[in-house]
Amino acid sequence: MLSKGLHVDRVFLFLDGHIRVQRTTAQGDQIILLHIAPGQVFGIGAALGHKGYPDPEMAAEDCVVLAWPNRLWPEFVARYDGFASQSYAVVGERLNDMHAVIVEMATKQVEQRLVAALLRLIPQMGRKVDDGIDLEFPITRQNISDMTGSALLTVSRLLSAWEKDRIVVSQRKKISATAPHRLSCGVVWPADATTSKVDLQMSG
Amino acid sequence: MLSKGLHVDRVFLFLDGHIRVQRTTAQGDQIILLHIAPGQVFGIGAALGHKGYPDPEMAAEDCVVLAWPNRLWPEFVARYDGFASQSYAVVGERLNDMHAVIVEMATKQVEQRLVAALLRLIPQMGRKVDDGIDLEFPITRQNISDMTGSALLTVSRLLSAWEKDRIVVSQRKKISATAPHRLSCGVVWPADATTSKVDLQMSG
């Protein structure tokens, strides 16, 4: 499924498929940081110029992408107006998503994080079918636990419970939300009800 | 200490002081997302064009900053070459930091997250003194728990334990690392030993 070792010295425009970006710690824990939707650019990190960080390994199969070397990035930015703003909008959005993830991880319990993860996946890679919404991307409970910073077994238990309550249906590597609204309504917190604050103080 | 309500419709270049960027959930939990060092730009998110997200509240005191309206951003980028690349480098670095935080929150236990948080603060706002390193920024145990997604009481307990082991010294709102190396060596994981991977797959 994966062909590793593709060096990231270029920027990609992602046309079709689904991409998972993950990290592996020295202990072997895998964390899924984000999913990339068709139409987005990725590999921006390197293009933005942060060097000295671990080179991401790449794994690819059957994906339709446009690729160009990093060094052309500034030229593209200079030449095409919409290109830069659109790309940076993606980055801004991603920053915001990661803020949300951090807040979740810090304050919500596992079940709520799981709900949040599914609700984030649904608009990105869900397909509407007659009895709910299918996630088109094969996803294991292990994957989900890697997204939420929880344990595989806990994810399995929660999904089983939800399936008993007719909220989701799942087979092997496959999840469908039959009652997505009940996912969110079972939980008490408003989706976007976070505020941000910047707290400044002089040193010395 | 804080004067709230300053609307973020501009980008700032931060000259002196220390800034904390935090979020408050609907439940009142506060999470400190990052600290901004002098010389960095902030408020970039809005400039990057993500709209529809909660407007950050601002709180300021005694800080030295340069500010200009968001709409001038593209012009600045076009006019000054180094400006854009430097600013985006900051963004890239921040993306990477947040990746690291997410991985930590997902895989490490509280004590290790605490160590990581301190080790991240030390180079940013530590001042070398004869018997170790002082954090120049007043910081409470509540603040630290907000950074690590843990409980105030747990932080207090851990710091007490470390103080018994002569690793840190702390008074009220003040922390000094007397043996910073022992902070990291007590823990088993190599600092930057994460690798990244991108996992692609076709839909359907």
Next chain:
DNA sequence: GGGGCTCTTTGATCTGCCGCAACAAACGGG
């Protein structure tokens, strides 16, 4: 088809750490 693989489920146990409660200490203001 069958062997081996990956993925999933369920029960039982164990533990990190959260939260309560109560107190101590440091600060700040009048």
Next chain:
DNA sequence: CCCGTTTGTTGCGGCAGATCAAAGAGCCCC
């Protein structure tokens, strides 16, 4: 100086959820 407020400390009980163990189910490939 006294008193209210904020911050830090410590002990203890409880619980969410990680972990162990073991078996069942779906998939691929020879």
